Amino acid sequence: MLLWIGSSPKWQRAMFDVETIKRNGLCAGCGLCAGIADRSDPAIVMETTDTGYRRPRVVGPVAPALAQQIDAVCPGANIRHERDEHEAEYHPVWGPLIAARLGxxxxxxxxxxxxSGGGISAILVHLLASGEVDFVLQTAVSPDSPVRNALAVSTGRDDVFQAAGSRYAPSSPLEDIAAHLDKPGRFAFVGKPCDVAGLRQLARIDPRVNEKVPYMLAFMCAGVPSYAGTSALLKEMGVQDESAVTAFRYRGDGWPGFATARLADGTTFKMDYDTSWGHILNRHLQFRCKICPDGIGEFADIVCADGWHCDESGNPLFDEQDGRSIVITRTARGEALLQRAVTAGTLLTEPVALGSLEHMQPFQSRRKGMVVARLGAMMLTGWRRPRYVGLELARNARRLGLKALARNLAGTLRRLVGKETLD
Structure with missing residues (x-):
């Protein structure tokens, strides 16, 4: 089962088109396919589906050149490292790594x-205040609905403040990427690991990306719940009418903070993080997230995550405390940026032992190993699998052990058998 992982046999190199990507459950909803389509006469548009995910819809003829670009850059269908791009040693679990800190x-x-302490936000504030970038592209609450996401353009500290906080719902931050690449000025991009991987892959064929986007930042991600997950969360919190919600956040205002909904009459509903994420939202993840080998932002210059405190047994604690981020630099450019943010006084950091990350982020430390068995289940049931290259998946599978591999294989087989589509 491990032989085809990371290799590219001829039959596995068959082109992925938008419909094939969706049907096989590979779409992450990033919007890149729509973002690189001709804006004057778009062949692909993004929409929110009845199942509550963001998906592309083909509305016109897809030119062969666009089809080839989609096949090459789609992060749902491809995630590949080209080792000559790396300036850092490749850690088999944590990816390209120059340094890890808490901040x-x-x-x-x-x-x-x-x-989680505002690690990314502090770096963005420094970038904008120093003039290193003219603006930041990041996901924030939609101006049209407090329970939906939208792309935000941040130009200063107040914008970054408004966009801060996790948004556990679909987003398509690359939906208009070509338009932003055509604009004057340089910008930093913040997104999920798959968003950053897609933008990095676009950079291989579009020189504007490296010219206009000097920094790509990511946050570790355990998966994207549908908007149905948000609705289920609100219902469990006690909100009877979702349309009555005037303000909503999944986390923040503390660490880890509470899911909080406020109604027009001032009534407020709250739920703790362990319940909201651990028992509700993560039951609504899209399939692509369940076979994701990169929840840790391997293609970013800098990636951040919750730097959970742990109990004596090494298990994460979710008690309310002052927030702190794991801050991993992956490129020389990212490391230099972090040093400047510290020198400028926007970010405080302290050392962290690399071995501690497994306790702070136990799921992410095991994730790559799980993927191998889940891809094996796709192979056995005839589904098209994504192309994953250079991610040390087989090594992580051996590290996970046969019992865990068998459990993941069996569980995924149960989900796949008899399905007509995985989207």
Missing amino acids: WSTDTELRRNAS
């Missing part, structure tokens, strides 16, 4: 408002 914003309000 948090020195802005106490921003630290509290963010989901």
Whole structure:
């Protein structure tokens, strides 16, 4: 089962088109396919489906050149490292790695408002204040609905503050990427690991990306729940009428913070993080997230995550505390940026032992190993599998052990048998 992982036999190189990607459950909803289509006469548009995910819809003829680009850059169908791109040693579990630290914003309000200490937010504030970038592209609450996401353009600290905090719902931050690449100025991009992987793959064929996007930042991701997950969460919180919600956040205002909904009459509903994410939202993940080998942002310059405190047994604790982020630099450019943010006083950091990350992020430390068995289940049931290259999946599978591999294989087989589509 391991022989085809990371290799590219001829039959596995068959082109992926949009419909094939969706039907086989490979779409991550990033919007890149729509983002690189001709804006004057788009062949592909993004929409929210009845199942609550963001998906592309083909509305016109897809030119052969566009089809080839989609096949090459779609992060749902491809995630591949080209080792000559790396400036860092490749850690088999944690990917390209120059240094790992714990960090948090020195802005106490921003630290509290963010989901995990404001590590990314502090770096963005430095980038904007220093003039290194003209703006930031990041996901924030939609201006049209407090329970939906939208792409935000941040130009200063207040914008970054408003966009801070986890958004556990679909987003398509690459939906208009060509338009932003055509604009004057340079920008930093913040997204899920798959979003950053897609943008990095686009950079291989579009020189504008490296010219206009000097920094790509990511946050570790355990998967994208559908908007149906948000509705289920609100219902469990006690909200009877979703349309009555005037403000909503999944986390933040503390660490880990509470899922919080406020109604027009001032009524407020809250739920703790362990319940909201651990028992509700993560039951609504799209299939592509269940076979994702990169929840850790391997293609970013800098990636951040919750730097959970742990109990004596090494298990993460979710008690309310002052937030702190794991901050991993993956490129020389990212490391230099982090050093400048520390020198400028927007970010505080302290050392962290690499071995501690397995306790702070136990799921991410095992994730690559799980993927091998799940891809094996796809192979056995005849589904098209994504192309994953250079991610040390086989090595991680051996590290996970036969019992865990068998459990993941059997569980995925149960989900796949008899399905007509995985989307």
